[in-house]
Amino acid sequence: MNASFDVRDSRDPADTEGSRPSDHPTQLCRICDINRETSICSRLPKDEFTRVLALRDQFQFPPLHTIFREGDRAAHIYALTSGSVKLYKLLSDGRRQIVGFLFPGDVFGLTNLGGYPYTAETLNQASTCRFPQKVLDPTRESVPMLERRMFDLAVRELMRAHEQMLWLGRKTAQERLASFLASLARRATERGQPESPVALPMSRSDIADFLGLTIETVSRTFTHLKKLGVILIPDNSHVMLNNVPLLIKLSEGGAE
Numbered sequence: 001m002n003a004s005f006d007v008r009d010s011r012d013p014a015d016t017e018g019s020r021p022s023d024h025p026t027q028l029c030r031i032c033d034i035n036r037e038t039s040i041c042s043r044l045p046k047d048e049f050t051r052v053l054a055l056r057d058q059f060q061f062p063p064l065h066t067i068f069r070e071g072d073r074a075a076h077i078y079a080l081t082s083g084s085v086k087l088y089k090l091l092s093d094g095r096r097q098i099v100g101f102l103f104p105g106d107v108f109g110l111t112n113l114g115g116y117p118y119t120a121e122t123l124n125q126a127s128t129c130r131f132p133q134k135v136l137d138p139t140r141e142s143v144p145m146l147e148r149r150m151f152d153l154a155v156r157e158l159m160r161a162h163e164q165m166l167w168l169g170r171k172t173a174q175e176r177l178a179s180f181l182a183s184l185a186r187r188a189t190e191r192g193q194p195e196s197p198v199a200l201p202m203s204r205s206d207i208a209d210f211l212g213l214t215i216e217t218v219s220r221t222f223t224h225l226k227k228l229g230v231i232l233i234p235d236n237s238h239v240m241l242n243n244v245p246l247l248i249k250l251s252e253g254g255a256e
Helices: 025-031 046-053 133-142 144-170 173-190 204-211 215-227 244-251
Strands: 057-061 066-068 076-082 085-090 096-102 119-122 126-132 231-235 238-241
Touching: 046 144, 076 133, 096 144, 096 204, 126 133, 144 173, 144 204, 173 204, 173 215, 173 238, 173 244, 204 215, 215 231
Parallel strands: none
Antiparallel strands: 057 126, 066 119, 076 126, 085 096, 085 119, 231 238
16 A cells, blocks of 8 residues: 555544455455446556556544645545545634535545635545645646546536536525525436435535524425425435426426
8 A cells, every 4th residue: 555645634643534344455346336437546557557546545534534734745646445434614704504415436635726715524434535736736746547537537527516506596495496406416326326325424514504494494395395296215224216307397496
């Protein structure tokens, strides 16, 4: 495992690091359950994949662990290989806006600024591949497919940001929650998983802070969608989608 670069960032290692898997990286890559079509290593030729593999360390993080904080020195890029992560920003008065939820295959920490633009915190047990910016940046220039892949990931992140802006700016509470559930189902199928049940590793408070709603409104809207027969809620961590076409119709402002 490559560990030649500084893993401390701007804080003590005990505050920032998870645990390092003891397995050799190539062994872990063979058992990685990420859909290679959605990962940072997607479609890399074998020789380029080997070069990228040599750049990264792997870390495992416990639930509710802060991987990095907004404003920390942006020394690394992370690729989520298991579990889930939330990204958020804080206002000066303590109010929080969640800007994204990440799942296996997603990449975070991409920035051309000196510091991270958001805080990254695990929602559950999670693992990542971590790449040092100072090594990855010059490598991208000599590995054309990696450069293209990084561009694709940046575009995907931008499209999700635009989607959230639409939800927050123009949609009702019901349209926002329906759009959110439909988006999670779509992302699950992209990872090769069934669209239902939808996993909800985040809390209702997290959903509220992502959609710009109160917890009470989120709870009422879940109940309303359940009464319409669109969803079932077997537990707080999953939602069964009974009628995906109607869910999509509601997300777009269609009549009930």
